[in-house]
Amino acid sequence: MTAASVVAGILAQALDTRPLASLIVSGGRSPARFMESLSTAALDWSRVVIGLADERWVDPACAASNEHLVRTHLLRNAAARARFVPLKNASRSAAAGVGFAERAIAEIPRPFDAVVLGVGEDGHTASLFPCALETARALDPKRPANVAAINPETAPHERMTLTLGALLDSRQLIIIASGEKKREVLERAAASGDPLCFPIAAVLLQDAVPTHLFCDF
Numbered sequence: 001m002t003a004a005s006v007v008a009g010i011l012a013q014a015l016d017t018r019p020l021a022s023l024i025v026s027g028g029r030s031p032a033r034f035m036e037s038l039s040t041a042a043l044d045w046s047r048v049v050i051g052l053a054d055e056r057w058v059d060p061a062c063a064a065s066n067e068h069l070v071r072t073h074l075l076r077n078a079a080a081r082a083r084f085v086p087l088k089n090a091s092r093s094a095a096a097g098v099g100f101a102e103r104a105i106a107e108i109p110r111p112f113d114a115v116v117l118g119v120g121e122d123g124h125t126a127s128l129f130p131c132a133l134e135t136a137r138a139l140d141p142k143r144p145a146n147v148a149a150i151n152p153e154t155a156p157h158e159r160m161t162l163t164l165g166a167l168l169d170s171r172q173l174i175i176i177a178s179g180e181k182k183r184e185v186l187e188r189a190a191a192s193g194d195p196l197c198f199p200i201a202a203v204l205l206q207d208a209v210p211t212h213l214f215c216d217f
């Protein structure tokens, strides 16, 4: 089984039982191959709504944009018919764009059928960075916000991220990681169990949402 075949199966099952299916994907370097493979799945993509787990606050035409990644690698082949809901808006900063992003996320059916996450070498997932002051609030499941603006000290670009509460409002979670450093950070996160030091730990150690881990070490 590959991550793409598992996600295609989840979406097919969702489309069998509901009018629309929803998929949240992550950006960065890791998911390009997954997206290209998923884009060829034989699904009624016109009934699939796709959103992002996080976005860098850059022009969507820029190579650093997660929207750019989705448009280049996922919204093609059969999946070109899917509806994509971007997180980036015209606001000057992510902090100023939170209201618009909340309204955008509200257009995606919940719970999300599948949320695909990556992990950074520092233990971040989505844009929940251990080094960012805003991350503690975004990890707090009692807060109703679905999105948060994040200023990571150790990574470029201001970000918009889905909060932990929004990410876990899903039927299935898929984590995709590749490389020795990712293996190490997943092990350290699981051993530490502290989401403030390793935000991916909040996903690894929860048992409310079934989670599939795809590692290519």
Ligand SMILES: O=C1O[C@H](COP(=O)(O)O)[C@@H](O)[C@H](O)[C@H]1O
Binding pocket: 026, 027, 028, 029, 030, 031, 053, 054, 055, 056, 066, 117, 118, 119, 120, 121, 124, 125, 126, 127
């Ligand atoms: O900045 C980000 O990093 C993570 C991990 O990305 P990778 O390049 O190490 O695969 C990613 O999941 C997130 O969406 C992205 O914005």
